[in-house]
Amino acid sequence: MKILGIETSCDETGVAIIDANIKTKELKILSNVVASSLALHSKTGGIIPNIAAREQVKYMIPVIKEALSSTRGVDVQNPAGSIDVIAVTVGPGLIGSLLVGVETARTLAYVLKKPIVPVNHLIGHIYANFIRANPKSEILNPKLNAKRYTLNANIEFPLITLVVSGGHTDLVLMEKHGSIHWLGGTRDDAAGEAFDKIGRLLGIPYPAGAEIEKFAKNGNPKAFSFPRPMIGSKDYDFSFSGLKTAVLRETLKNKNEKFSQRYIQDISASSQQAIIDVLVSKTIKAAQQYKVRSILLGGGVAANQKLRDEFQLKIENLKLKIPFFCPEKRLCTDNAAMIASAAFFNGKQEDWRNIIANPELYFE
Ligand code: KG4
Numbered sequence: 001m002k003i004l005g006i007e008t009s010c011d012e013t014g015v016a017i018i019d020a021n022i023k024t025k026e027l028k029i030l031s032n033v034v035a036s037s038l039a040l041h042s043k044t045g046g047i048i049p050n051i052a053a054r055e056q057v058k059y060m061i062p063v064i065k066e067a068l069s070s071t072r073g074v075d076v077q078n079p080a081g082s083i084d085v086i087a088v089t090v091g092p093g094l095i096g097s098l099l100v101g102v103e104t105a106r107t108l109a110y111v112l113k114k115p116i117v118p119v120n121h122l123i124g125h126i127y128a129n130f131i132r133a134n135p136k137s138e139i140l141n142p143k144l145n146a147k148r149y150t151l152n153a154n155i156e157f158p159l160i161t162l163v164v165s166g167g168h169t170d171l172v173l174m175e176k177h178g179s180i181h182w183l184g185g186t187r188d189d190a191a192g193e194a195f196d197k198i199g200r201l202l203g204i205p206y207p208a209g210a211e212i213e214k215f216a217k218n219g220n221p222k223a224f225s226f227p228r229p230m231i232g233s234k235d236y237d238f239s240f241s242g243l244k245t246a247v248l249r250e251t252l253k254n255k256n257e258k259f260s261q262r263y264i265q266d267i268s269a270s271s272q273q274a275i276i277d278v279l280v281s282k283t284i285k286a287a288q289q290y291k292v293r294s295i296l297l298g299g300g301v302a303a304n305q306k307l308r309d310e311f312q313l314k315i316e317n318l319k320l321k322i323p324f325f326c327p328e329k330r331l332c333t334d335n336a337a338m339i340a341s342a343a344f345f346n347g348k349q350e351d352w353r354n355i356i357a358n359p360e361l362y363f364e
C-alpha cells in the first residue's frame with residue numbers, strides 16, 4: 001500500500017511516499033522531500049506566519065513533483081495508478097501553512113479519486129518511531145548499548161512517548177494504536193522553544209537547538225547551576241520559562257561585553273543539561289508508574305544526541321528492562337514520512353469533503 005504524505009504545519013513543506021506492508025507492518029520510505037523557509041525566519045528570531053504560508057504556496061507543487069519523480073515505480077503523469085491513500089497534517093499548526101497542505105490534499109484526492117487520512121502533527125512525531133531505522137545513518141556512541149536502534153517491530157505497548165518540539169512538550173501514554181492518553185505537558189515554553197530563546201540570548205540564529213548542542217559539546221554542564229523547573233512535582237507537567245529567565249539574568253551580567261566562545265559553550269552545556277535532566281526524569285517516572293514496555297522519543301528536540309544518550313544511560317543505570325526508541329535524526333524534525341506512518345497505523349480514511357484544518361488540534 002503506497003501512502004502519499006503531506007506536511008505543512010509550520011515552515012517546512014514536506015511530501016513523502018511510503019510503502020507500507022499490510023501484513024508485516026513494515027514501512028519503507030520511497031521518497032521524503034522537505035523544503036524549508038527557515039532561512040527567511042532566522043534573522044527575525046522566530047516564524048512569521050504569513051511569510052511561512054506564502055512560502056508553502058511556492059514550494060507545495062515543486063515538492064510534490066520532486067517526491068513523485070524520485071520514487072521508482074510511480075508514474076508522474078498518472079500517480080493515481082500507484083498511490084493508494086493521501087495522508088495530510090490537519091493540525092496543530094499555523095492556519096495559513098496548514099491550509100496549503102490540506103487544500104492540496106483535498107484537490108489531489110478529488111482529482112485522483114483517493115481517500116484522505118487526516119493526521120495530527122504531534123501523533124506524526126510519535127509515529128516517526130515506527131519507520132524502520134537505518135542504523136548506518138546514525139553515529140553510535142560506543143560507550144552505550146547499540147540496542148537502542150532496534151527495529152520498529154520491537155516496539156511494544158503500553159508505551160510512553162515524550163514529544164519535544166519547537167511548539168510542544170507532551171508526555172503521552174499509548175495502550176495500543178489509536179488509544180492515546182495525555183499525561184502532561186508544558187505550562188509555558190516548549191523544550192525546543194527554550195533552546196531557541198536561550199540561543200537568542202547568546203546571539204545564535206533561530207532555530208538554535210542544533211547549534212546549542214554543538215556549543216555544548218565543548219562546554220561544562222556544571223559551569224552554571226541553572227534551575228530544573230518542576231523536576232520534583234507530582235504531576236507530569238513541565239515549565240521552561242524560569243530556566244530562560246535564569247539564563248537571561250546570567251547574560252545580563254555581561255551585557256556590555258562580547259560573549260567569549262568559552263562563555264557561550266558553558267551556558268549552552270549548562271542550560272542543555274537542565275532541560276535534559278527534567279525531560280529524562282519525568283519521562284522515566286511515568287514509564288515506571290505506568291509499567292510500560294517501551295519508551296519513545298519524538299519531535300525536533302529528539303534529534304539531540306545528548307538527550308538520546310542520557311535516556312539510554314538512565315534506563316541502564318536504573319536497570320529498567322524497558323527498550324528505548326528514537327527516530328532516525330532526519331525524521332525527528334518536521335517531515336511527511338512520519339505523517340504517512342501515523343496514517344498507516346493510526347488513521348481513518350475519509351472522503352475529501354470531511355477534511356478540515358484545525359490549528360488548535362490536540363491529543364484527546
Ligand atoms: O519538530 P520540529 O521540527 O518543529 C515543530 O513541530 O516545532 O522542532 C523544531 C525544534 C526547534 O525548537 C529546534 O531548536 C529544535 O527542534 N531542535 C533541537 C535540535 N534540533 C532541532 N533542539 C535541541 N537539539 C537539537 N539537536
Ligand code: ZN
Nearest residue numbers: 165300333334
Ligand atoms: Zn513538529
